[in-house]
Amino acid sequence: MRDAYHEELDSIGDGLVEMARLVGSAIGRATTAILDSDLKLAESVIEADAKVDELQHGLEARAIALLARQQPVATDLRIVVTSLRMSADLERSGDLAQHVAKLARLRYPNRAVPQDLHATILEMGQLAQRLMAKAAEVIVTKDVDLALQLEQDDDAMDLLHRTLFQHLMDDRWKHGIETAVDVTLLGRYYERFADHAVSVAKRVVYLVTGEHADEIQAADIQPEIQPVAGAESA
């Protein structure tokens, strides 16, 4: 009986990894779509999000069924409840990748991102994808060190976000308001995507150690970062 139970628990973990894999791929492809103004690719990302939503619904249904049937306590209960939260993070990440793709579609055949911000957006997209790949790895390996590393990668995302804003606010900005609005939203999408990847990793830390990631890192010296508009991630 307990074997079938742990199989169910494993299948929930597998579902989370699959979701992370899909949304990681989605943010990568959405980034390509918006940088290349590739309508077909954008549309494939938009459509693919349904699969992520479906996975989430299935995963939630299994988690709730497991709670009802097996009535887990202690660690197992924590795993199931935390999995529900992680699936919500991943589902939302999928939405954000979809937002990037929808912006690509909206501006097609034009490019939403001007050439001088191409590299920054590419870097944000790649970092977002890497963060999600690491989050998936953390789900599989339960590697606390790797999980804590994600927070540092997220600092890099904050820096990129800041770079983006500095560029926007520069007096030499010549791309007009529409592009400024697009770039502002894009920056926010990537930043939130990264937040959700970090959140997934933090939840694994909590599962493994029983402590919140912030507490573990409290002794570390945090890089000094000044707040800028739109860099809110809390």
Added chain:
Amino acid sequence: MRDAYHEELDSIGDGLVEMARLVGSAIGRATTAILDSDLKLAESVIEADAKVDELQHGLEARAIALLARQQPVATDLRIVVTSLRMSADLERSGDLAQHVAKLARLRYPNRAVPQDLHATILEMGQLAQRLMAKAAEVIVTKDVDLALQLEQDDDAMDLLHRTLFQHLMDDRWKHGIETAVDVTLLGRYYERFADHAVSVAKRVVYLVTGEHADEIQAADIQPEIQPVAGAESA
């Protein structure tokens, strides 16, 4: 024994209502702070968010303890799991109210919102606050009709958001890039806040009817709304 149990369940409901009350007040005060450039008020909103986070942590701990001790099934299990999700929505709404307040603080003593958008932002702030007040009422009364009404109110938010974007994209925009960025982010904060209020109400519908709100409303004629950049709420 069951009495103590239902008392616990009620106390979780009370916690949700209290959270909704606090974040509803926060978005109202944050809106005043940003429109009046009131630094003290902005700071009080920023500080007050800790109380919302604290409520969420307490509520989650009680919900998990209740799952472990009482091992509810069927409807009661659904209530507890759904409460966890609602508390996540409300916590995030609090963050968004805090973002509005932080923007007010960042631009102080200047005003982040130009005079010609004052009325639109005021309306968005008021609507956000009303939506959350209704969400709180839905938690208390479990009134499905009122819950469905929130989705229509959210259409009004989408319209306001669209108005904001039209204004931004207008060739006569004369407030520069920084203000365009601020207004873009503000619009997004209010829109997401409203999404979370609607989400809370939808979850109550699901609890009461076992059906998702979308299915219930499927027969209704949806207003035709064209997508614009930044109006993504999915």
